[in-house]
Amino acid sequence: MNSFIAFIMGPMVWISAIIFLGGLLFKFIGIIQSVRSKEPYVFSYLTVKHSLRSIGAWLIPFFPKSTRLSPVYYGISYVFHIFLFVIPLFLASHIVLFNEAFQISWPALNDGVADWLSLAVIAALVFFAIRRQMVPEVKYLTSGSDYLLIFLVALPFITGYLAYHQWFAYRWMVVAHVLSGELMLIMIPFSRFSHMLTAPLTRAYMGSEFGNVRHARDW
């Protein structure tokens, strides 16, 4: 059992990080090659300028009209995505691990703040889950996999929160936290989480079609 835990806490972290980064890289190369061979015309219309213009417009909070029509969902979603990256990257206990591995460190979030932010992420995920039930058009589209995705994201935050407060079996909670974090990283390239890669690409293409060809805005 100890060797299993040691594996989860040690090599598996590296393996999952490699799968996450390698998987996304592999996916990216696959997409580019596939576009080259099957839809090369895409490159005739794609421009850096219009891609960035569109991605940029959609990064400005409440700038696109669509986001103003659903302000609550969009606002929560926006903050959620920021926290999703900020918390794991700026948590003091994570930075210590980075420092051990790579001898690099950066300023950490105050633990108390991080604690509240984690709660906010969990609350956002609860909101997403409830929204999937309550808003008819979202409910219509929702299937089990959507809840599974929410659960997968929630798990590392819940376990992390519990571990930090040491409310239950601390050691097991840490293991569960690491394991769920690894699971999420591994899942990213192979699930709809991969929208972290594909969404900028689809946005770039639509932004180019609108900006470069249609001389119109797409936000």
Add this chain to the structure above:
Amino acid sequence: MQSQDNTMTDPSNETKQAEKAKQKATDPAIEAGLERLTPERIKKTINQVLEKETGPRFKAYVETCMRCGLCAEACSYFLSNDRDPRFMPAAKVKNTIWEMLVKKGEVSRDFLREAVRISHLECNVCKRCAMYCPFGIDIAYMMLLVRRICHKLEITPQYIQDTVNSHSVTLNQMWVKDDEWIDTLQWQEEDAREEFEDLQIPLDKMGADIMYSVIAPEPKFQAGLIYQTAAMMHAAGIDWTMPSTPGWDNSNMAMYTGDNEISGRIAKAFFETAAKLRVKRIVMGECGHAFRSVYDMGNRWNSWVMPPFEVVHALAFYHELLTEGRITIAEKYKKKVTLHDPCNVSRGRGLHDKAREVVNMVCEDFVDMVPNREHNFCCGAGGGVINCGPPYKGERMVNNRNKAEQLAATGAEVLIAPCHNCHSGLEDIIQHYDLKMEIKFLGDLMYETMEKKIYKPGA
């Protein structure tokens, strides 16, 4: 967002009637087509299209959609049908091509009957939803894929298929025969000489600056529009020509039924006619889908990244005539007007600001509708929907309720619709919802208000 207190009531309680009509509306072409299908053919055709004719784009769209539902607000069908989730863009994908993908093409005839309806009658492929999806997923593209599959399965609705048949035979959309076309031009030329003694509609003039092209409904039903343009061309001193040969029609319904091969053939004939006549630019009448065909879609199938000739939509051309002083306005139009931005020249070409400038140069009292420009609501007729014909008019009116509300809120007396499909669809809406509005092309107002004198350079 659409204000709720402004909700229209359907005058003749036709919602329910249309629901009934919907259940009844049988289309002989769809039914006969479904009858002919075997499970093997269905599976083979769907998989052929999904495997051979799509690529990473489609894959990315399927993998990227997070089912967030933000596209719903974009769609007139969703808004007009009391926010019924079935009409939201992502639901249309879910109920058509996702299912085909998941089931690997093993879908039933009933499923296909519904897929024909969703893709041909409940989506105008206006691409408004692409502006409301945070990821820019192109749902119109996927609806056109569904239409492509329906085309190959020969279950395209009857009337639009007849239009495509006409395209394939005559290279125009309304079975206009070669002699009828030329005869109509000569007749309009003759009529216009009442106003301008030496007016000509020059046929096949080699080396003219501009080839003017129209869609077939103009010679068929609205020849007066050709008259008006001829008057403007003549007054503005433009060196122009119209082709006497097939290739004169820039419309393209094949593009909307997924018959890409006929669509490409139409666009080829169009540009080769311009090349043969050695013109420098092509100006086209007030039509949106035709613009999309030659500017965006038909050209691509033929390996032209962009159209090989500059294609100037009437809106941009009027702007040019007015700003260059080639046409001057005698007296501005007095009635209160509003402007409908057609998807294919606004969202499709960014001509909305020029259009407003023209309207303001021609009319005294202009009120914008809300939303407008790229965000304007679709007319509900375009994308081939109105071309599916009279059997579907009842449900189209139900599906266009939010457009009626938007129009009514302007309080305008005159609606300017610079696109043929929009024009016909909006005319139906005005009539059905009893909106007390007149509908006009921008060219109607240009012609009505312009000074009937000949432009002299430097004068």
Add this chain to the structure above:
Amino acid sequence: MNRKMEEKRSWDWHTELTEIAFEEWKTRFNWVQAPRVSMDGERIAAVVNLDEMAFTVCVNGDVWEGEYEKVWSLTPVSENGFAAFAARDEEWTMNVNGTEWSNWCDFIWNMMVSPDGTRLGAAFQTDSEYGVIVDDVPWEDRYENMTGAVMAPDGTSAAVVQVESMAAADVDAFKKGVFCVARNGKAMDRRFLNIWDISFDADARNIACGVRTDRETYGIVQNNSVWDNRFESVWKPAFLDADTLLAPVRSGGKWHLYKNDAPFWANAYDQLWHLTISPDGSQVAAIVSSPFGRWTVAVNDRVWQQSWDTMVADIHFSADGSCLAAVYKHKEFWDLAVDETPWHMAADMVFVPRISKDGSVVAVVVEKQGQYQLVVNKRVVASGYRFMAEPVISPDGTKVMLKGIENGIYKRKIIGL
């Protein structure tokens, strides 16, 4: 061809300049329409208006005898003459050099002139029935619908005709196929959904066309049979000789060149059309695109080094097949490339080039900023014209005939090379 050369030889290649005051006509008539120039350059003609609904044709200042309600499609024909469609009392006919054909009809269009200018054909409609008329002899059989009429150099004619009536929007009837090729008016047996691009071989004994056999299946017809191979689409076929038919066909989303129902060129292209065979039959060329959006020319499946981003409009061989000229557009400008070498003229328009028999002389009219120029072998030999018709190269290749309007005067100029 020989006859054409003979005729060309007989033209006046010595008088350096002939002038006709064209603009002056405007003072004689209410208005003067676009000018046309005879093949030998000796005559200039235009449709002119005499009075309300009264038109005629003015040739070198002299008007045709008849007055008509309408006149259109004025075209140069042989014997340095002109033909046009003319209407009187709402009846139409062909008028050749002022002489009306004996046959009149409800409408006439699609002027077809044989390469030597001696044979004349047109499509016509009478009582809503359609046919082709060649040298004043109309088809005996008429049809309710007709498209794509063509005429071979010897006057053989053909068109796509509808042989069975269809009710409005009858997609089922359409699906069964109601169109045939009619050759000299006689409908052939096979019916198709669509028929396009009828082509003849040199002697007009063989006939070919592209067809659609069902919703998404296309084929090539060679005389009475359809090739076994089926395609996603096809473009206009061309005969290499009486027994050899070539056709651009699409399969797997790419275009290929087939010969007698089998692959001919090894390369596949994003586009392949305007199949052009040199008059001596030695070279096969086509306008091609590859990769997407790049346009160039392939000769015997070898692609030119240069490619352009907008279009190649047309390609032209010299009679001996040694020279190939392509009119193309790149980055908003028109240009000409001769045997892969661009002329770099950056013109607003390039008209159809003329090439001497041995390919040594290429002459072309171009337009820049509203002014016409004549360019011969890359050298501008005349400019500042308001209008120019296509030039003529003398049979011995030593002179070029310019036909153009400068300062309101029509000029026929013989320019030594």
